[in-house]
Amino acid sequence: MNKTFSYHVASTKSYAHRLKSKTATSDEVLIITSYDYFLEKKGLALLINRYKEIVLVPRSVDDDYLLNKTIRPLLEQYSKIHLVTNPQYDSRYHVIYELVVRNNKSIRITTVYDFCEKILKKVYVPDGLDEENPFLPSQLYFNQKVRFTKECIDTVISFLLLFFSLPLWAISALRIRQESPGPVFYQQERLGLHKSVFACIKFRSMVPDAEANGAMFSKKKDNRVFKYGALMRLTRIDELPQLLNIFRGEISLIGPRPERPVFTETFEEEIPYYNLRHGVKPGITGYAQVMYPYGAGVYDARHKLMYDLYYIKNWSLRLEMKIIIHTAIVVFTRKGR
Template sequence: MIRIFRHYISAAYLWLLLTESLVFYVAMYCGAAVRFLYSASWYSPSELAASALVFSIAFILSCSALGLYRKTLDKEEYNILQRISVSFAIAVFILAFTYYIIPGLMLARSVLISAIIFSFVGLLLTRYLFYRFVNLDNLKRRVLVIGCGQRAGELSVVNSSYIYKGFEIVGYITLEDEPISVPHAIALSDAITLTDIVEAANVDEIVIAVDDRRKKLPVEDLLDVKMSGVQVMDLQTFYEREQRLVFLEALSPSWLLFSDGFVNNGLRPIIKRSFDIFASLILLAVSWWLMLLTMLAIYIESGFRAPIFYRQKRVGYRNVVFNVIKFRSMRVDAEKNGAQWASQTDNRVTLVGKVIRKYRIDELPQLLNVLKGDMSFVGPRPERPEFVKGFEENIPYYKERHRVKPGITGWAQLCYPYGASEYDTRQKLQYDLYYVKNYSLFLDLTIMMSTVEVILWGKGAR
């Protein structure tokens, strides 16, 4: 696992991305070789290299947008052929748009078709080899856990549902008078020291996962193995690295105070605001026709009389309340009985509303909120004041998500399905806090690109 601009990236998937970039690049040369097998090529080496580079970039961006390099892609979401097929279709659209703007990059259709075929075969072969060897035991980090209580036991399922498992827990060390919730806990003694266990199990890192922080840790032994090259980390840092969230159950004011991140000064606000304006104007320029059709559809369905837009009070940056703008997707009297959660079978949603909610089209008018400055393009989703009051009373650190502007899309929307309860809000808060802690232009671009997957798969839509 490596960290880029404070955002954790899986090293294994980064190598996979680089390998498949090379596969796409070489595929263009293979396509040209097949087309000009018995004749001289029409293209110079520089023209072919430029086309191959554009081809590779288009396909890598498309595969990234479909989550093919997402470590947290679990077994339930995994459908490699479907994801590759959709990503290839998007890549072809990107190429067509690029060729329209820069005709000089376009090669013969026969070359392009051959390159796509080679890319598809090469990608399947690369994926087969990746999933065949990436989970070999000698490639996983070997983790020793200090603690054997509830928190230690929960670590066993951190990556149990993922296709790629980056670590393996090799044992648990029990402390004095600690309740045991894990199998085969090991007690330290004069005969069995921490150093002995680390050497015998070939441990790469140690995670401190005690339920009671007042428990006495084997500090001298931990210092010894730390100086020997074994990484020692707290539970919060481990969750942040492995699941890209801030673990609420282990969160404390001291960790918030001394951890890196949570920086919102200097050029960062200026860069983020400039990016918001630029991205909003671009999206408005390419989606105006879709917004116009949506307005017409809502107007017709409502009998040419009901309002097209829906304005609702939401809590924004530093708890300032503002009016969010959306396309109306529910009946006009949807909240005659007061504010309430949406549900999967919500009968208040109109026929047009079901479609625009599924593909997030109802969110497009919020681009006006972004241009006005009430919202950002990327950030925690704004909630209603009626709900926020209860959340701040019942969920610790909930108000910290208002340290940045709310967004149209966000890290929580990408990592967690739609939430319609206080429990879901608590889970999503962990991802929102990760974003507040680590946000950067790089993370914003990552989230925006990955939002394509959310839209196409209907993830989080209701």
């Protein structure tokens, strides 16, 4: 990411960030007000290839500073402004628009909802439960045609994966027993369609008493993981037994990651619209898993939810195939968790 743009803090007082591009395809400058909650590294990497400069303005910046220290200097350098704002919770777009027009510059205004979905390819999820996304329905689910198509894909690809991966099942069973005495498989309670509970099956990659002190998120460098377990997690070999869950009808090949009930309770209390992901079957892999780096906790769960909701809301055969291809790249390049 540092190879494509330089990054510096425009003001230590306001923490308004300015990112200058060396490879932009547009002559516009992008200004995003109230950006605090929906942007992450991958999104910034995408935007820096489009715009000459990106100005990220947090909610804490006052109007005077925003206009005189941020917007006016930009108008001296650029003739085209693209402003992204949340019209429900930030009215400053009015004064920015007037200032730009008075200086005979061009401006286009995009809502944060459209910007996230059309440019960043994810759905805007507010930071707090008191904020809404008016473009999200009370329920999200796949229609009968989509469900039938996904079931056909699941059946064909799962049987192929099972057939060609059988040698890996035998090798993995042997290596697990050699490196960590105990069961080969590990079953864990997860939530499926409509929050139904099922036993998610995986090859065991951690020591048998990994959660002796209670449920916890796994980490990138987790000392509970034995050597071959780390390799399985890196290449996602540990996920292969979930093919049995697909044959049982509990999960799909592609979908939101099946979450544990104990963590889901916390996420639903703190993340708006988190319950919408339960309107479809979870998946062995998914859009959030290929688009967002491995992470744990509320912050990461919120960003993953944006991608999961985009997948459900904008499902297409092309998107399904894209996720399958990306997952294969992760497996063969060993860029898993």
